[in-house]
Each structure stands twice: as structure tokens, then as C-alpha cells.
Amino acid sequence: MTLPSSGGLKLRARITLSVAVLSALAILSVTALGLSFTRRTLSKQIHATLRAEAEGLKDLVERILAEREASVRSWSEDTILRGALLFDTFDKSDAVLAGLARHHPSISGLVLFDEQGRAVSASSEALLKSFQGREREVRETAWYRAALEGRFTADALAKEKDAAFGKRVLPLAALVKSPSSGARIGVLLAAYDWSQVRDVVKAAMQRAHERAQDSFALEVRREDGSVLFNSRPADAEPLVKPVSQEAINGTDVRDVGDGWHFVATLDAREAYAPLAQAATVAAGMLGLFLALAIAGAWWLARGIARPISALSAAVTHVLEEGDLSHRVEVNSGDEVGELAHAFSRMMEQLRQTTVGLQQGSRVLTDAVAELSQAAEHQERNLSRQAAAIQETQVTAQEIQQTSKMAEERSRAVLQVTERAEEVGRLGEATLGASIEGLQELHEKVGRLASTILTLGNRTQQIGEIAQTVKDLADQSNMLALNAAIEAVRSGEHGKGFGVVAREIRALADQSIESTDRVRELLDDIGKSIQDTVSMTEKGQQQMQGGLSQIKASGESLRELTSIVKDNAGAARQIAVAVNQQNAGISQIFTAVTDLSSLMEETMQGVQATTRATSTLREAAERMESVARTYRA
Incomplete structure (x- = not known):
């Protein structure tokens, strides 16, 4: 058993500690x-x-x-x-x-x-x-x-x-x-x-x-x-x-x-x-058993560690002096004695290996020096090529971005021209409809003017009729006055006739007042009709001028529509050319990118070769150093 925190202890202490811990765990588990x-x-x-x-x-x-x-x-x-x-x-x-x-x-x-x-x-x-x-x-x-x-x-x-x-x-x-x-x-x-x-x-x-x-x-x-x-x-x-x-x-x-x-x-x-009392007794027994286990473990570790210490001293002598001819003497027939015999055979083989290692390290050092010179020369050439390819790749990327921008702009221009062409067609159709509507309106205004003139004539005729009514009212008034005078002359027999005469006179006065009001209204209507006729004639003249201007605008719009159609065709041709150009530039950029990737892989291979050469140089130096450490 190896404890996590016992790496810095001697073997004797580690064995003692392991046995003590195992004993404590066993006793604690049972307890x-x-x-x-x-x-x-x-x-x-x-x-x-x-x-x-x-x-x-x-x-x-x-x-x-x-x-x-x-x-x-x-x-x-x-x-x-x-x-x-x-x-x-x-x-x-x-x-x-x-x-x-x-x-x-x-x-x-x-x-x-x-x-x-x-x-x-x-x-x-x-x-x-x-x-x-x-x-x-x-x-x-x-x-x-x-x-x-x-x-x-x-x-x-x-x-x-x-x-x-x-x-x-x-x-x-x-x-x-x-x-x-x-x-x-x-x-x-x-x-x-x-x-x-x-x-x-x-x-x-x-x-x-x-x-x-x-x-x-x-x-x-x-x-x-x-x-x-x-x-x-x-x-x-x-x-x-x-x-x-x-x-x-x-x-x-x-x-x-x-x-x-x-x-x-x-x-x-x-x-x-x-x-709790039982736990206290168990803790005392645990301490006693643990002390006995530590004593037995120390005695066992002492017997195991003594021959291993002799092997450690021999290895230390070889490492400090570099003398591979040193012999290890351990009089033990157990596993430690077998370990000492195997260590002696290892020292003999190590002595032979050291001689061969010294010869091989010299040959390896020379080969590594030549390989390093070739790798450095190849790396300088590839660095110049990689820089040129990188500049080409940057230029191709800029051209590709410009081409994409031109393609997007051409598509936008094409959409605008198509929209303008559609708007021109709609404007031309709308203008034609507007001209037709204005012509109809012009005709309706003319008919309205004729109707207003006829209304004015009818108004004059009504005025003449009203004058005739007034004349009749004046005559009725005179007749009523004469009738009233005759009724007064007749005395009692003429009273009823006098009443009728007064009523007729009152009606005549009312008729005269009504005809006066009618004449005033007819005069106002006549003036309004004359003003309306004047305004209608002016509006008809202005509408005629506006209609002429709209017709001229229609001709200009037709010409503009034809120009937009021509521009739309040119924009389509430009868009097709830009798309073809963008496809060619994309192929060029892809080829340059692939070439750059290949160059990067080549550079990585050369750098790996350089690192391997450096590793070989370090290995050769370490082999030479190790070979110089020991003497056979």
C-alpha cells in the first residue's frame, strides 16, 4: 500500500506507516x-x-x-x-x-x-x-x-x-x-x-x-x-x-x-x-493494538531495508564516480539477493552499451549537422515563397470583395430599373386615363355652362311674369279704391261691398310686396348665374390649357419609359457580365487559397523537420554527454 503523502519517506518508514495504517483501518472497521x-x-x-x-x-x-x-x-x-x-x-x-x-x-x-x-x-x-x-x-x-x-x-x-x-x-x-x-x-x-x-x-x-x-x-x-x-x-x-x-x-x-x-x-x-463508554474502551484498545502493530512493522521493515540500502549505496557510487566496474556484494538468498545478482548483470550490459553509444553518438552528431544546414536552407526558400503567395491571396481576396460588391450593386441597379420600367408603364396608363377623364370633364363643363345660360333666360322670363303680376295688383288696388268710394256713397247698402273692396285692396298690396321680393330674388339669381357663367368659361379655358400640358407630359413620359427600357436592358447585360466575372474571380481565389494551404502544410513539414533535427541534435548531445559520463 502506497500512501499519497509518503513519497518523501524512506522504505523502512513507508512500510511501518503502511502496516500501521492498515492495522488502524482494520481495527477501526471492526470497532x-x-x-x-x-x-x-x-x-x-x-x-x-x-x-x-x-x-x-x-x-x-x-x-x-x-x-x-x-x-x-x-x-x-x-x-x-x-x-x-x-x-x-x-x-x-x-x-x-x-x-x-x-x-x-x-x-x-x-x-x-x-x-x-x-x-x-x-x-x-x-x-x-x-x-x-x-x-x-x-x-x-x-x-x-x-x-x-x-x-x-x-x-x-x-x-x-x-x-x-x-x-x-x-x-x-x-x-x-x-x-x-x-x-x-x-x-x-x-x-x-x-x-x-x-x-x-x-x-x-x-x-x-x-x-x-x-x-x-x-x-x-x-x-x-x-x-x-x-x-x-x-x-x-x-x-x-x-x-x-x-x-x-x-x-x-x-x-x-x-x-x-x-x-x-x-x-x-x-x-x-x-x-459512549464502550467507544472510550474501544479507543484505548485501538491505541494499544496500533502500538504493537507499529513495533512489529518496524522490525520487519528493518530486515527488508538493510540489503536494499547496500544496493542503493552501489548505485550512488556508479552515479557519482561513473565507474561501471563496481561490484555489489549482498549475501542473501531471498528476492533482494536475486535483485543484487540481476543488478550486477545489468552493470555488465551497461558497460558494453556505453562503448557502442559513444561510437554511435559521434556518427549521429555529424549527420544531424548536415541535416540542419539543409533544413535551414529549405526553410528560407519556402519562407520567401509563402510571403509571395500570401500577398497574392490578399490581393485576390480584395478583388473578390470588389467583385461581390459590384455584383450586389448591379443587382440593385437592375431592381431599380425594373421598378422604374414598371412605374413608367403604370404612369403612362394613369396619364392616359387622366387625359380621358379631363376630356369628359371638359365636355361636362361645357354642357353645364349651356344649362346655366338657359337658366338665366328662364329667370328673365320669370321676372317679366312677376312684372305683369305687379301691374295686375296695381290695377286691382285702383279698382278696390274706387269700389270703396262707391260703397261709401251707397250708405248702408254698400257696407258689404265696402268690406269686399278692403279685402281685395289688402290682397293687392300683398301681391305688390310679394312681386317686389320675387324681383329682388330674381335679380340676385341673375347676378349669380352671370358670375357662374364667367367662372365656368374661365375654368373651361384653364382646363383646356391643363389638358394640353398633360398631353405634353404624356409624350415626355413615353419617351422616359423608352429610355428606362433601354437602361434596363443595359443593366441586365452588366449584371450578367458581373456574375461571370465574379465566378472567374472566385475560381482564382479558390486556387490561390488551395496553394496557400499547400504552402502552409509544406512550411509545417519543414518546421517539423527542423524541430526533429533539433531534437536529434539534443539527443545526440545527451547521448554524447551520457557516453562521457561512464567509463568502461
């Missing part, structure tokens, strides 16, 4: 396995003991509670207690309750209540007084409600001392029924002294003390985890690493403690203290 097995066994025993203690506490408490519940039920059927409730004679019931309290020390007191929750009898007068006037409070307690339902409950177990009993008690209440009708007539309360549980666990605590387990404790908990009893003192420090086992009170025996958890707890350090 670790033994301690592991012991720990598992001890752990099983500890858990089994804790489980047994928890089960024992559970059985004891379950039996005690079941007995107390049965006792309370039997007491509630006492004839004297029933008679006291039926006939209100409580002298004898007080004596009965006092006697029951004396004969059962675990009962702190008994109280008899009527159906309304009034305390009527007790085992002591002080206890009876403590419940007087508390009827409503009694009826609201959990034990009283449970008694009325025919069951017992542990919900009334006080966390602190009960004010009436002066200690922590578990109230057990049973319903008292009439012996004749079976109707409920009262409730009997028996307060179980909860401190009696500490007397129950005394035996278990004594057993734990005999096992030197002072941290052992027993607990009683509800299903929700609240602690009902703990044998550990309240001021005791909490356990750092507790080991615990619990037993659950089942429903096979019905009592108020159904569902309670009985927990046995022990500190892990104290539980596994025997294991």
Missing part, C-alpha cells in the same frame, strides 16, 4: 461495526423500554379511571342518597358521602346536587358551602352536562387548583335516578385527586432511576397535544435530543381518558451513555 450493531441493539432496547413504560402507565390510568367511574355509578344508586333527594333528608346522605371520601383517599370530595344544580349534600360542610349559590355555574359545567347525558367527560379537568377542592381534580359526575320511575332527580359529583397520578408513576420512575436514567419522564396528553400530566419538574431544563415512545388509550375499555396519549421520554445522551 465501527461493533459499535453500530451495539447502537442498533441498544436503540431497540431503549424504545422497547419506553414503549413498555408508556403502555404500563396507560393501563394503570385506564384501569383507575374505569374503576372510579364504576364506583361513582354505583354510589349514585345508593338508596340513602336517592332518599335524601326524594324526601329532602340530608343528614344520612352527608354521613354516607363522608364515609366514601374516607374509604377512598383518591377522591378529594363528593357533592350531591339536585336537578336544578343546587348542592344539597357533601362529604364536608366546607365543601357544601363552597357550592352554595352557584346553581347556574354548576349547570353550565361540562361534567354536569355530561352527567345529564349519562356519560363522563375529561373536559372539566382543571389546569390549576380547583377553588372548591383546593387541588387539581378530575370531576366524575353520575346521574341519580328515582328507583321507582327512573326519572332523574339529581347528580353525584366525585372529584378524583389528579395528583394521585404522580403516585401511579412512582414505580416507573424508580425503575428509571435504577437504570441511571434521571432524565426519564412520563406525560399524559390530550389528542390536541395539551399536557395533562408531566412527571418532570416545571423548572427542569428541556431535553436537547429527546427519545420518546407513546401509547394511545383506545376504546376497548370505555373511560374518560379515551384518546389520551401516554408518552415516555428520555434524553438521548443519557440513553446512549453505555455506548
